[in-house]
Amino acid sequence: QKRIGILTSGGDCPGLNCAIRAVVSHAKLQHDWEVLGIPYATQGLLERKATLLNLHGLDLRGIDPLLSMGGTILGSINKGDTLAHASEIIASYRALALDALIAIGGDGSLAILHQLACQGNWNLIAIPKTIDNDVALTERAIGFDTAVNTIVDALNRLTFTAASHDRVMVVEVMGRTAGHLALHAGIAGGADCILIPEIPYSIGGVCHQISQLRDRWGRKFAIVVVAEGAKTANDSSIAETQNLASLECGMGQYIANQIKLYNLADRLDVRVSILGHIQRGGIPSALDRLTATAFGKAAVDLIAREQYGQMVAWQNGRVVDIPIANVVTRSPLPVAPDNYLVQTARCMGIYVGDG
Numbered sequence: 133q134k135r136i137g138i139l140t141s142g143g144d145c146p147g148l149n150c151a152i153r154a155v156v157s158h159a160k161l162q163h164d165w166e167v168l169g170i171p172y173a174t175q176g177l178l179e180r181k182a183t184l185l186n187l188h189g190l191d192l193r194g195i196d197p198l199l200s201m202g203g204t205i206l207g208s209i210n211k212g213d214t215l216a217h218a219s220e221i222i223a224s225y226r227a228l229a230l231d232a233l234i235a236i237g238g239d240g241s242l243a244i245l246h247q248l249a250c251q252g253n254w255n256l257i258a259i260p261k262t263i264d265n266d267v268a269l270t271e272r273a274i275g276f277d278t279a280v281n282t283i284v285d286a287l288n289r290l291t292f293t294a295a296s297h298d299r300v301m302v303v304e305v306m307g308r309t310a311g312h313l314a315l316h317a318g319i320a321g322g323a324d325c326i327l328i329p330e331i332p333y334s335i336g337g338v339c340h341q342i343s344q345l346r347d348r349w350g351r352k353f354a355i356v357v358v359a360e361g362a363k364t365a366n367d368s369s370i371a372e373t374q375n376l377a378s379l380e381c382g383m384g385q386y387i388a389n390q391i392k393l394y395n396l397a398d399r400l401d402v403r404v405s406i407l408g409h410i411q412r413g414g415i416p417s418a419l420d421r422l423t424a425t426a427f428g429k430a431a432v433d434l435i436a437r438e439q440y441g442q443m444v445a446w447q448n449g450r451v452v453d454i455p456i457a458n459v460v461t462r463s464p465l466p467v468a469p470d471n472y473l474v475q476t477a478r479c480m481g482i483y484v485g486d487g
């Protein structure tokens with residue numbers, strides 16, 4: 133008989149509730165363990181708040197809403213002064229009489245929780261989630277697939293309006309340090325340019341692509357997908373500071389302005405769409421539901437084997453587990469310059485920065 137805690141930490145994403153559901157189902161049905169939901173991650177630990185989760189409590193007239201519900205029923209925090217309260221948070225694990233804790237988080241949250249677990253001798257199991265897909269050593273993190281599909285849906289819509297008005301449509305997507313989201317969605321959504329943090333772009337390169345489309349193919353519109361942390365090769369002020377706060381606008385608007393300035397004579401009609409937190413919301417895709425369910429089940433299995441300090445991960449078509457310590461030292465994982473999707477995009481005629 134065990135009493136385990138579960139929390140969700142960092143930015144929310146679709147599929148978190150599927151993972152919670154899988155953990156509760158497997159823990160209760162196979163082992164009859166108690167599962168405590170800890171609200172707002174380390175904030176809940178600090179305040180020693182926990183709610184007993186049970187299958188009936190998660191049901192709504194026999195219908196289980198958690199499979200299709202975005203966000204997290206446990207709530208989450210994205211920032212906080214967690215380490216300032218480390219000793220109190222560490223003590224809460226014992227005060228709540230937990231045998232183990234499952235943390236669903238991205239690279240930042242997992243690094244902090246790993247540190248707390250090491251200091252407090254917690255039995256920690258991690259489940260990776262992030263729409264950025266930049267947790268190392270796993271091919272999939274919960275939330276990424278749904279976010280890619282959300283962006284692709286937006287690109288489908290924006291392409292029609294861009295084409296109808298002969299416009300350049302600049303679409304800003306999330307991804308402050310990693311461009312996996314922009315790269316995947318840009319290729320799948322038919323972008324003409326994909327600008328990501330890892331590969332510096334030049335505005336000359338972007339504008340050359342736009343004029344090539346017109347001159348070679350008679351295309352009068354273009355779709356430019358920009359990760360919010362895209363880096364330019366030729367604007368030293370941004371390249372040096374790499375500080376978006378120093379821009380008076382977001383990256384999408386900045387690039388739209390640069391495109392207009394570069395093409396003053398052509399009077400290009402440029403518009404900007406910032407997809408923002410729409411990318412984090414929504415109904416989880418089938419793939420995210422499957423990933424979350426498999427990860428939740430695997431996390432409970434690790435606790436049953438008392439194999440702690442591990443993160444469940446997707447590698448080569450199956451769920452494996454790896455030491456959290458190895459994950460946090462390698463995260464956030466950038467897009468490698470020799471990434472096969474970067475090469476694929478370039479072969480499709482997409483401009484992916486100068487390289």
Ligand code: F6P
Pocket residue numbers: 143210238262263264306307308360412
């Ligand atoms: O880590 C996921 C992420 O979606 C990033 O891509 C983005 O920069 C960030 O969260 C925004 O988070 P928030 O606005 O919730 O602080």
